[in-house]
Amino acid sequence: MxxxxxxxxxxxxxxxxxxxxxxxxALVAEGEVHIALPFSERLSQQHGYMHAGAITSILDSACGxxxxxxxxxxxxxxxxxxKINLLRPALGDRFLAIGRVQNAxxxxxxxxxxxxxxxxxxxxxxxxxxxQATIATIRP
Amino acid sequence: MxxxxxxxxxxxxxxxxxxxxxxxxALVAEGEVHIALPFSERLSQQHGYMHAGAITSILDSACGxxxxxxxxxxxxxxxxxxKINLLRPALGDRFLAIGRVQNAxxxxxxxxxxxxxxxxxxxxxxxxxxxQATIATIRP
Amino acid sequence: MxxxxxxxxxxxxxxxxxxxxxxxxALVAEGEVHIALPFSERLSQQHGYMHAGAITSILDSACGxxxxxxxxxxxxxxxxxxKINLLRPALGDRFLAIGRVQNAxxxxxxxxxxxxxxxxxxxxxxxxxxxQATIATIRP
Amino acid sequence: MxxxxxxxxxxxxxxxxxxxxxxxxALVAEGEVHIALPFSERLSQQHGYMHAGAITSILDSACGxxxxxxxxxxxxxxxxxxKINLLRPALGDRFLAIGRVQNAxxxxxxxxxxxxxxxxxxxxxxxxxxxQATIATIRP
Numbered sequence: 001m002x003x004x005x006x007x008x009x010x011x012x013x014x015x016x017x018x019x020x021x022x023x024x025x026a027l028v029a030e031g032e033v034h035i036a037l038p039f040s041e042r043l044s045q046q047h048g049y050m051h052a053g054a055i056t057s058i059l060d061s062a063c064g065x066x067x068x069x070x071x072x073x074x075x076x077x078x079x080x081x082x083k084i085n086l087l088r089p090a091l092g093d094r095f096l097a098i099g100r101v102q103n104a105x106x107x108x109x110x111x112x113x114x115x116x117x118x119x120x121x122x123x124x125x126x127x128x129x130x131x132q133a134t135i136a137t138i139r140p
Numbered sequence: 141m142x143x144x145x146x147x148x149x150x151x152x153x154x155x156x157x158x159x160x161x162x163x164x165x166a167l168v169a170e171g172e173v174h175i176a177l178p179f180s181e182r183l184s185q186q187h188g189y190m191h192a193g194a195i196t197s198i199l200d201s202a203c204g205x206x207x208x209x210x211x212x213x214x215x216x217x218x219x220x221x222x223k224i225n226l227l228r229p230a231l232g233d234r235f236l237a238i239g240r241v242q243n244a245x246x247x248x249x250x251x252x253x254x255x256x257x258x259x260x261x262x263x264x265x266x267x268x269x270x271x272q273a274t275i276a277t278i279r280p
Numbered sequence: 281m282x283x284x285x286x287x288x289x290x291x292x293x294x295x296x297x298x299x300x301x302x303x304x305x306a307l308v309a310e311g312e313v314h315i316a317l318p319f320s321e322r323l324s325q326q327h328g329y330m331h332a333g334a335i336t337s338i339l340d341s342a343c344g345x346x347x348x349x350x351x352x353x354x355x356x357x358x359x360x361x362x363k364i365n366l367l368r369p370a371l372g373d374r375f376l377a378i379g380r381v382q383n384a385x386x387x388x389x390x391x392x393x394x395x396x397x398x399x400x401x402x403x404x405x406x407x408x409x410x411x412q413a414t415i416a417t418i419r420p
Numbered sequence: 421m422x423x424x425x426x427x428x429x430x431x432x433x434x435x436x437x438x439x440x441x442x443x444x445x446a447l448v449a450e451g452e453v454h455i456a457l458p459f460s461e462r463l464s465q466q467h468g469y470m471h472a473g474a475i476t477s478i479l480d481s482a483c484g485x486x487x488x489x490x491x492x493x494x495x496x497x498x499x500x501x502x503k504i505n506l507l508r509p510a511l512g513d514r515f516l517a518i519g520r521v522q523n524a525x526x527x528x529x530x531x532x533x534x535x536x537x538x539x540x541x542x543x544x545x546x547x548x549x550x551x552q553a554t555i556a557t558i559r560p
Contacts, residue, residue, distance in 0.1 A: 046154040078229075103507045134360060247527060252410070272410060294464075294467075300462045322437070324434075337473025
């Protein structure tokens with residue numbers, strides 16, 4: 001594990017919510033982070049699909065950590081705001097949130113992201129959500 | 141409990157995520173729904189505050205249920221998209237998400253919402269998040 | 281005209297787009313700015329209503345100037361991002377954009393806003409758009 | 421000019437605002453539309469850059485027309501909402517708004533878009549804005 005992965009992993013493991021949801025860090029690269037989440041009835045909405053809140057939680061975290069991979073050493077990041085479109089019902093066995101940095105400014109980083117749904121019966125994942133997020137860099 | 145409260149309560153209790161988070165329905169009125177969530181380390185981000193994902197989950201549900209209170213009988217609602225600003229760290233003992241209908245159209249309902257943070261040491265809650273959401277009405 | 285009004289008016293008059301659209305500053309107060317825009321076919325979309333771009337332009341400016349009324353002396357503001365819901369067709373003789381500061385932080389100010397449509401035949405304006413915006417403060 | 425280009429061109433030419441801004445349709449393809457806008461002081465904000473409202477107007481139109489290219493015959497489209505991030509000052513001689521369909525549902529189409537700034541002195545355009553938009557299909 002390199003220094004970048006260590007930095008993100010340490011922070012991820014300190015997030016109570018990620019453990020409660022059952023989310024796992026799947027990839028850490030410069031400007032891109034993936035978070036995986038298996039389906040669970042504990043995370044459902046009223047029709048049995050994955051709740052938009054769970055989908056949003058992993059995608060917000062993926063975008064925030066993507067921003068953190070490009071923040072100067074010693075800096076923290078915090079989500080200022082995001083917008084998410086829920087394209088279709090979040091049906092699947094497993095979900096993968098992908099956050100990517102689009103522009104890293106001095107004080108604000110803009111990320112886009114998507115959540116892909118994987119289902120046992122289908123070979124190609126379906127994109128169930130799209131996000132556009134603004135992350136603030138907090139200097140020490 | 142009147143018919144409106146019954147409709148929302150039945151749906152709320154079918155949401156696995158709300159139980160997993162520990163959220164409770166606090167108020168149901170025509171065009172306005174409140175959801176309460178006590179702080180828990182199980183829902184934290186890396187600095188120990190409430191995770192934006194938990195804050196977002198209850199606010200998305202409050203907006204969605206506010207829209208449902210004004211949907212024609214037999215219709216379902218589904219969040220098409222939302223945008224949330226996180227105004228300050230979500231510090232507090234208890235959080236209250238308030239969703240309100242601003243405009244109920246034939247196929248789309250627009251809601252705004254906020255999350256208030258209550259802390260033992262302060263008499264006035266602080267607004268920690270603002271949302272603007274678009275909810276689609278699904279006709280049978 | 282007090283110092284606050286002078287600061288906003290000077291900046292407003294330097295915006296080529298506001299003159300091109302025919303927009304006028306209607307109110308400047310601490311944390312709240314109104315901009316008025318009469319209907320014109322020059323600003324229409326394909327069905328003859330006011331184009332969403334014109335509605336958005338005056339509402340973005342109203343939110344930005346509301347933020348500027350609360351920025352420290354010598355600071356500039358710039359819109360980082362916004363989200364707008366277009367609630368109904370922008371039909372009317374005259375439109376009023378209202379921007380209000382919801383939270384003024386050190387580096388980011390969050391505003392909400394609406395555009396009201398006034399029509400000769402109706403006594404009460406209709407809200408045609410809702411905005412939630414993030415404005416960055418640029419320190420000298 | 422094929423039928424798709426005709427459909428979009430006819431609508432574009434009926435938009436008073438696009439003519440007032442000086443915008444031109446640059447490309448029409450299935451699911452993607454480009455709109456070009458030369459810089460003009462008539463469209464500036466207070467520091468002489470292109471106003472966010474002008475940038476937003478062409479990007480909103482590009483996303484809306486991208487959605488229209490995929491709408492069933494006889495249907496109209498209308499922007500329900502969008503969110504835009506302004507990544508850097510809109511400096512340039514010419515701007516190109518690119519709207520792309522990401523998901524075309526029965527009643528809602530989700531598009532993403534960007535505005536590229538071209539400057540005489542630079543060979544590669546800079547992305548100055550990112551949009552995520554929801555377009556409603558209006559059936560006859």
